Amino acid sequence: MSRPGRDDDPDRLYTLTGGRSRAETDAFDLVTLVVSECEPATGMQSEHVRILRLCEHPTAVVEVAAHLNLPVSIVKILLSDLLALGRITARHPRMTAGAAQLPDTDLLEQVLVGLRNL
Amino acid sequence: MDSATSDRPAVRTPLGSSADNGLKIVVVGGFGVGKTTMVRSVSDIRPLNTEEIMTQAGQGIDDPSAVRGKTSTTVAFDFGRISLNAHTVLYLFGAPGQERFWFLWDRLFAGTLGAVVLVDTRRLADSWYAIDRLEHHGTPFIVARNDFGGPAHTAEQVREALDLSETIPLIDCDARSRASSKGVLITLVEHLHALSAASTASGTSTASATARKTTP
Ligand SMILES: Nc1nc2c(ncn2[C@@H]2O[C@H](COP(=O)(O)OP(=O)(O)OP(=O)(O)O)[C@@H](O)[C@H]2O)c(=O)[nH]1
Ligand SMILES: [Mg+2]
Numbered sequence: 001m002s003r004p005g006r007d008d009d010p011d012r013l014y015t016l017t018g019g020r021s022r023a024e025t026d027a028f029d030l031v032t033l034v035v036s037e038c039e040p041a042t043g044m045q046s047e048h049v050r051i052l053r054l055c056e057h058p059t060a061v062v063e064v065a066a067h068l069n070l071p072v073s074i075v076k077i078l079l080s081d082l083l084a085l086g087r088i089t090a091r092h093p094r095m096t097a098g099a100a101q102l103p104d105t106d107l108l109e110q111v112l113v114g115l116r117n118l
Numbered sequence: 119m120d121s122a123t124s125d126r127p128a129v130r131t132p133l134g135s136s137a138d139n140g141l142k143i144v145v146v147g148g149f150g151v152g153k154t155t156m157v158r159s160v161s162d163i164r165p166l167n168t169e170e171i172m173t174q175a176g177q178g179i180d181d182p183s184a185v186r187g188k189t190s191t192t193v194a195f196d197f198g199r200i201s202l203n204a205h206t207v208l209y210l211f212g213a214p215g216q217e218r219f220w221f222l223w224d225r226l227f228a229g230t231l232g233a234v235v236l237v238d239t240r241r242l243a244d245s246w247y248a249i250d251r252l253e254h255h256g257t258p259f260i261v262a263r264n265d266f267g268g269p270a271h272t273a274e275q276v277r278e279a280l281d282l283s284e285t286i287p288l289i290d291c292d293a294r295s296r297a298s299s300k301g302v303l304i305t306l307v308e309h310l311h312a313l314s315a316a317s318t319a320s321g322t323s324t325a326s327a328t329a330r331k332t333t334p
Contacts, residue, residue, distance in 0.1 A: 029229060031140025031209045033133070057132030060140050060209060062197055066166035067130070071192060073171045091138040093229060102258070102314040103231055111141065111231070111307050114202025118160065118300050 027083070028076045033058040033091040047078055048087070055088060131163055136204045143303065144226050146213045146252075147236030148244025152264045152293035153212035154196050156236065159299040161198025161210065169194045170222060193222045210303075215248045223251060232310050233259040234302055236293065240268035242279045249280060260287040260309055262302045 035058050040049040047068060054067055065075040082088045095103045145153045157165050169192045193214070200208045211226050213219065227233070233252055237245040245261075252259045261282060271279075273288055282288060287309050292298045 029140070030211075030226070031142055031207075033137055033140055033207070057135065058137040059133070060199075060207070062168055062209065063166065063199075066168040066197075071169050071171045091140075093140045093142075095139075095141055095229065095231065102310065102317055105311055105314050105318065108231075108307055108311040108314060110206060111202055111208065112304065112311065114200070114206065114208070115300060115304050115307060118200065118296075 027092075028061050028079055028090065029093050030062040030072065031060045031093050033060055034064060034079060035059075035089050035091065036087065037089055038087050048082060051075075051078060051082060052087065058091065133201065133207060134204060137201070137207050139206045141202075141206060141208045142211060142226070142230040143208060143306065144211045144213055144223070144230050144233040144257075145236060146215050146223065146233055146248045147264075148215045148238065148241055148248075151215070151236045151238045151241075151244070153214075153236055156234070156264075156291075156293035156299045156302070157196060157198040157210045157212045159293060159296045160200060160303065162201055163199050165196045165198045165212070167194055167196045170225070172222065193219055195222065195226070215244060217247045220247075220251055223248075224255065227252070227255050227257045230257060232306050233257050234306055235259055235261045236264050236291075237261060237276070237280070238266050238268065239263055239271045239276060240266060242276065245280065249282070258310055258313055260289065260302070260306045262289050262291045262305075264291055264293050 034051070034055045036052045036055040038052065040052045044052075047070070050068055051064060054064055059067075061075060061079065062072060064079070065072045068075060070078075079088065079090075083090060095107060145156055147153055154165060171190050171192050195211055195213050197209055197211045200210065202208055213223055213226055235245055235248050235252070249259075249261075261276075261280065263276065276282075277284075277288060287305050289302065289305055291302045
């Protein structure tokens with residue numbers, strides 16, 4: 001198996017991302033939920049195929065990284081390619097306030113209800 | 119959620135199709151203090167492990183060619199997930215507390231609701247750095263004492279040793295217990311709620327909103 005993994009040497013990761021510099025990877029938070037917008041097709045890069053299958057259901061960036069066994073930074077580059085091609089959509093966290101800014105009480109109340117129901 | 123995936127092994131539990139808002143809470147603390155245990159106790163999924171590449175300068179890689187140099191390093195962290203309702207999913211990250219990982223936290227902390235600092239009362243000094251960093255970052259947090267059966271310290275002693283202000287909740291927990299770990303998260307979110315309500319009531323973004331002794 002030549003599946004990319006965390007023991008990969010840096011050149012392998014470099015190849016995987018085509019050596020391109022980062023475009024819009026800041027658009028992805030660790031918990032941005034990714035959803036596939038098309039079926040994998042023949043000829044696609046194997047990592048793209050795996051992402052499209054994983055993201056048939058909403059899947060966070062960090063989960064994609066864990067399932068592909070790739071570093072988060074590399075996954076963000078792969079995702080920005082797929083996003084640019086319209087093959088995925090991204091549902092960004094709605095709580096993106098800076099650290100000093102607190103989430104609003106409505107959201108926190110929803111979180112409390114959810115936690116108490118666990 | 120539907121049967122469309124039955125042709126593949128059920129290796130994971132997917133989110134419902136309406137999930138659209140991911141939230142973050144970080145559990146931070148010294149080596150072996152129970153971070154992974156707490157994440158596992160409350161997570162809907164078996165905790166997953168992943169890693170991030172950092173350059174020595176401390177950013178995530180901006181340029182994949184940086185990976186080729188000798189200046190990058192990888193840091194592993196684990197996480198779990200709790201579906202709160204049809205739209206909202208809470209991700210819990212366990213982050214190593216050692217000073218050399220500060221750059222990982224700075225990235226994890228960005229946009230988090232807040233943090234839980236897990237402490238082992240036998241090794242209180244292990245949590246100093248984490249608390250410093252959170253205060254520096256303005257990330258709200260609570261402190262939870264994981265009971266490893268060490269010598270009993272009163273809450274006041276712990277507060278003093280950690281130089282914690284009275285406004286920061288300090289509670290006892292057992293990370294192995296789901297109910298106890300759930301209680302820790304509820305305490306954190308109630309604290310956040312109180313801070314948020316206070317800052318709304320005072321109208322503007324006053325320093326009291328972050329419950330810190332000093333203004334930025
Ligand atoms: N007595 C007791 N043991 C605990 C508690 N929480 C965790 N442990 C045990 O402590 C050990 C370390 O727990 P982990 O959850 O792996 O700690 P960690 O903080 O993730 O450790 P690192 O990631 O290696 O820093 C495990 O053997 C746990 O079973 C607790 O509340 N009480
Ligand atoms: Mg751990």
